[in-house]
Amino acid sequence: MTTPPPATPAPQGTTTEAVLLLRLAGPLQSWGSRSAFNRRETNPEPTKSGVIGLLAAAAGMAREDPLDELTPLSLGVRVDQPGTLLRDYHTVSDFRDRPLLQAGVSAKGLQKPTSPAKYTHVTTRYYLQDAVFVAAVAGPRDLLCTLDQAVRAPSFPLALGRRSCPPTQPLALGLREGRLEHVLRKEPWQASRRAREQYAAQCGREQELDRPLYPACIDRSVTIEDPEGDDVLHDAPVSFDPYARSFTSRRVRHGWLSIPTGFPRPDTTDDGADEAAGHDPFALLGW
Amino acid sequence: MLTEPRAYIDVHILQTVPPANLNRDDQGNPKEAYYGGVRRSRVSSQAWKRATRLHFTERMPEQDLATRTRRISSALAGLIGADSDLPAESSSRLASALLAPLKISAGKKEGDTAYLFFYGRRQLSAVADLVRGRAAELAALDDAELAAEIDQLPVQEKFSTGHPMDVALFGRMVADVPALKVDAATQVAHALSTHAVELEFDYFTAVDDETMKEQETGAGMIGTIGFNSATLYRYASVSLHKLLHNLTDEEAAVTAVEEFVTSFARSMPTGYGNSFGHRTLPSLVAVVVRTDQPVNLVSAFEEPVGAHSGIAAESARRLAREYATATSVWGDTPAFTALCHTFESSGKIAEQLKDTFAEPVAFPKLLAGLRAHLTDTVKRATR
Numbered sequence: 063m064t065t066p067p068p069a070t071p072a073p074q075g076t077t078t079e080a081v082l083l084l085r086l087a088g089p090l091q092s093w094g095s096r097s098a099f100n101r102r103e104t105n106p107e108p109t110k111s112g113v114i115g116l117l118a119a120a121a122g123m124a125r126e127d128p129l130d131e132l133t134p135l136s137l138g139v140r141v142d143q144p145g146t147l148l149r150d151y152h153t154v155s156d157f158r159d160r161p162l163l164q165a166g167v168s169a170k171g172l173q174k175p176t177s178p179a180k181y182t183h184v185t186t187r188y189y190l191q192d193a194v195f196v197a198a199v200a201g202p203r204d205l206l207c208t209l210d211q212a213v214r215a216p217s218f219p220l221a222l223g224r225r226s227c228p229p230t231q232p233l234a235l236g237l238r239e240g241r242l243e244h245v246l247r248k249e250p251w252q253a254s255r256r257a258r259e260q261y262a263a264q265c266g267r268e269q270e271l272d273r274p275l276y277p278a279c280i281d282r283s284v285t286i287e288d289p290e291g292d293d294v295l296h297d298a299p300v301s302f303d304p305y306a307r308s309f310t311s312r313r314v315r316h317g318w319l320s321i322p323t324g325f326p327r328p329d330t331t332d333d334g335a336d337e338a339a340g341h342d343p344f345a346l347l348g349w
Numbered sequence: 350m351l352t353e354p355r356a357y358i359d360v361h362i363l364q365t366v367p368p369a370n371l372n373r374d375d376q377g378n379p380k381e382a383y384y385g386g387v388r389r390s391r392v393s394s395q396a397w398k399r400a401t402r403l404h405f406t407e408r409m410p411e412q413d414l415a416t417r418t419r420r421i422s423s424a425l426a427g428l429i430g431a432d433s434d435l436p437a438e439s440s441s442r443l444a445s446a447l448l449a450p451l452k453i454s455a456g457k458k459e460g461d462t463a464y465l466f467f468y469g470r471r472q473l474s475a476v477a478d479l480v481r482g483r484a485a486e487l488a489a490l491d492d493a494e495l496a497a498e499i500d501q502l503p504v505q506e507k508f509s510t511g512h513p514m515d516v517a518l519f520g521r522m523v524a525d526v527p528a529l530k531v532d533a534a535t536q537v538a539h540a541l542s543t544h545a546v547e548l549e550f551d552y553f554t555a556v557d558d559e560t561m562k563e564q565e566t567g568a569g570m571i572g573t574i575g576f577n578s579a580t581l582y583r584y585a586s587v588s589l590h591k592l593l594h595n596l597t598d599e600e601a602a603v604t605a606v607e608e609f610v611t612s613f614a615r616s617m618p619t620g621y622g623n624s625f626g627h628r629t630l631p632s633l634v635a636v637v638v639r640t641d642q643p644v645n646l647v648s649a650f651e652e653p654v655g656a657h658s659g660i661a662a663e664s665a666r667r668l669a670r671e672y673a674t675a676t677s678v679w680g681d682t683p684a685f686t687a688l689c690h691t692f693e694s695s696g697k698i699a700e701q702l703k704d705t706f707a708e709p710v711a712f713p714k715l716l717a718g719l720r721a722h723l724t725d726t727v728k729r730a731t732r
Contacts, residue, residue: 089384089541089647148382150393151375184375191383215641217355219536219588226394228538228586230648231675254651256385304530 080203081245082210083235084113085252087194090148091222092187095297100154100185104147104223107139107285109297111309112223113197117209118302122217126303133299135201136287138242140319143253145193154183189227194252196235200242210234243319246284250324262325276325281318291315354730355590356684357643358606358719360613361635361668362583363543365661368551369627370576371618372396378548378575385651387545390579394537396618397583401537402519404616405608413601415469415513415521422448428477433484443488446499447476451508451529467521469513476507510597514605517595518587534591535609536643542579543650543664550575574624580660582650582668583631585613586643589723599727607720610636614712632661632692633668635706636719638685638726646671662698665690669705685722687715 092104093112114132123129155162161179168174199206213220213234221227238245251258262274269275285295291313300308370379372392382391406414418424426444430437479502480487487498512521512531520533550573557569587609592602614634617627637644649671654663676682688706692698703709710718 087648088645089382089389090539146383150380151373152393152395189382192386213642215355218532218591219357219586219643221536225533225536226539228536228584228643228645230645231679233642254385254648256652260386 078203079200080206081238081240081242082199082201082206083238083245083249084116084197084199084213085194085232085235086113086197086222086229087143087252087254088222088227088229090189090191090227091145091193091195091224092189092227093223095295100183102185102187104188104190105297106144106190107141108195108197108223110137110287110295110312111297111299111302113137113139113199114299115302116220116222117199117213119218119220120212120216121209122212126305129299129301131205135199135205136242138198138200138246138284138286140196140198140246140249140282140284140321141193142196142251142282143192143194143257145190148189148191150187150189152185152187154185155181187224189224194254194257196246196249196252198238198242198246198249200245203237206237210237243284243286246286247319247321250322251280251282258323258325261323277323278325279320280323281320283316284319285314285316287312288315289313354726355640356588356723356726357639358587358589358610358723359637359639359643359645360583360585360587360610361633361637361646361672362614362631363580363633363661363664363668364583364629364631365580366578366617366627366629367625368549368576368578369625370574370621371627372620373575376575379577381546381548382539382541384541384647385653387653388547389544389653390542390546390577390581392540392581392618394539396620397540397613397616398519398535398537400616400618401609401612402515404612405518406515408612409514409608412470413514415467415516421468421473425473425477428474429480429484432477432481435484435488439488440484443480443484443495446487446492446495447480447502447504449496450499450504467516468508469511469516471513472508472511475511476504479504479507510595512595514596514601514608517592517602518605518609531595532591534588534595534605536586536588537613538584538645538647540581540583541647541650542577543582543667544580544654544656544660546577546579548575548577574621576621576625580632580654580664582647582664583613584645584647585609586645588643589726593727599724599731603720603723603727606723607716610634610719611716630691633665633690633702634688634712634715635668635672636685636687636715637672637683637706638719638722639681639683641681644675646675662692665692665698666701669701673705684726685719687718689715 086108092102093107093109094102095105095109097103114129118129118132161175161181162183163173164176220229220233222229259274261280262276265275265277266273293314293316294311295314296309296311298310298312300310372380374380380391380393382389422444423441425447426437426441429435429443430440487495490498508529516531518533518535521531552573553571554568555570560569587606589602589606592605593599596602596605614631646668649667650664654660654667686707688702688709689712690702690709692702699709
């Protein structure tokens with residue numbers, strides 16, 4: 063568990079800008095942006111459609127509901143722990159025990175069964191394993207306040223890009239003031255305790271020390287929505303309506319931010335307490 | 350928008366599986382994933398959901414389940430005919446008229462639909478009930494008048510509410526008729542081992558009985574099977590409000606939760622079952638009902654459990670600690686908690702589990718408690 067987020071301040075009735083922070087962490091995540099039928103890919107970072115979809119689900123919106131309010135929100139994603147790619151082998155069969163259909167269509171536009179008959183589709187699903195992201199959503203304060211509450215008591219179950227990837231807690235880190243980039247720069251590193259300890263140990267080794275080194279800052283990559291940005295991502299949702307599902311592109315800028323590592327931090331767990339106490343040779347001598 | 354009350358039923362399970370290969374990848378080896386920087390055994394959510402669903406459908410009365418058939422039209426005609434004294438021809442004309450608004454294309458044979466329609470038996474009776482007592486009157490109308498009359502009836506609504514339990518829990522996709530899609534009320538996570546796991550190989554030789562007789566030596570065949578053994582953390586969450594929405598029946602929603610928890614706890618994927626005989630029961634089942642948000646406790650095992658002590662017991666301790674931290678830090682007290690475990694009742698672990706979750710009870714009693722709580726929740730909301 064990381065430190066609890068501060069309670070969200072009460073809505074103030076003004077339409078000032080704010081930033082909602084979400085910690086997207088779980089053993090598996092999958093953020094698809096252009097998936098064909100039997101190859102379900104994941105982007106290396108959460109997509110805007112994924113994050114907006116999560117917020118819409120939390121707020122209890124139906125797929126057909128207009129997204130007008132949510133699409134203008136701008137998104138910044140910080141990669142706190144990049145994770146690695148997992149390829150999952152997955153098979154699908156027709157429940158009627160019938161052969162699957164051919165990929166091509168006849169002149170009439172019909173698909174014929176495969177010949178020789180083929181009964182199982184192999185589909186490949188990609189996941190990100192062991193990753194942690196911080197998603198920052200900037201927009202009108204009132205709206206974000208509602209969304210923050212919604213994420214804490216969601217209408218629909220939330221998922222990290224795919225239904226089988228439930229998030230671990232804490233998901234909502236609360237609202238922050240200021241510009242998106244500034245907020246992302248100030249928020250402490252959200253990687254797991256183990257990952258942070260390993261980083262400290264590695265820093266120590268690099269400095270040829272026999273003990274871990276706890277630097278105050280670490281560089282993490284970010285992707286921030288910016289109309290002047292130099293890269294284009296095709297992952298901004300227009301509608302999730304199954305009849306009229308569509309996406310558009312948005313401009314982003316990639317970069318690095320030096321963020322606080324959160325070392326040294328208070329240990330709340332009991333086995334962490336001995337570590338913090340360290341070794342006291344004088345205690346052995348009874349001095 | 351949604352049927353209140355909002356409640357999520359979180360199911361946390363710890364289950365130790367002996368050497369097994371429950372769920373294979375394309376190399377034939379057990380599926381794996383990295384978490385907390387180490388390799389873990391993984392059983393995909395799809396695999397365990399299928400096992401749960403099979404276990405579920407085997408035990409439920411047929412009335413409560415969905416059926417897949419081409420013969421929906423003749424089934425409906427049969428129901429209408431049983432209620433009235435219409436000739437068979439008229440009742441099948443009524444049945445086709447009732448199904449016309451769904452735009453299911455007709456099949457080659459009389460009374461068939463072009464593809465298998467997946468519906469609940471109760472839903473079909475509800476549709477038949479729409480014309481109960483009026484069958485003779487409707488049958489007398491000509492085609493245009495009949496279509497106009499049928500248009501007034503909520504046929505589509507009968508098919509999009511009161512879904513059978515398995516559809517309500519696990520969802521349904523109907524490619525041709527999107528109005529009949531049902532979003533699942535359950536969310537199942539991939540099962541992950543609480544500790545680091547290495548893939549192992551069983552090298553085997555098989556004896557050829559016929560060559561044995563002729564005093565030939567050597568194996569008939571050789572091969573390897575990948576396997577591992579693991580203590581798995583399994584998590585699933587059911588949203589009660591979604592179930593109520595899908596089922597439109599309070600009693601059925603409570604039963605569906607109870608049956609789902611039973612099937613999720615007792616089922617197991619059968620992969621390589623005959624080679625490994627891996628059927629076990631969970632060593633811990635904790636059920637937590639929350640009105641705020643589902644809480645997946647897999648982060649308890651981000652730091653992998655070490656092999657120096659009993660892994661199941663240490664996993665249970667970690668789970669209890671994570672749960673306690675989650676409730677104390679977030680201040681969200683769950684509405685209901687129930688626990689069932691197999692650890693020594695006088696031991697330290699049992700005490701810790703009791704302090705954090707609840708007094709342990711036998712599994713049937715856990716279900717009874719859950720049922721009582723949910724019935725109460727639903728009643729209070731509708732009062």
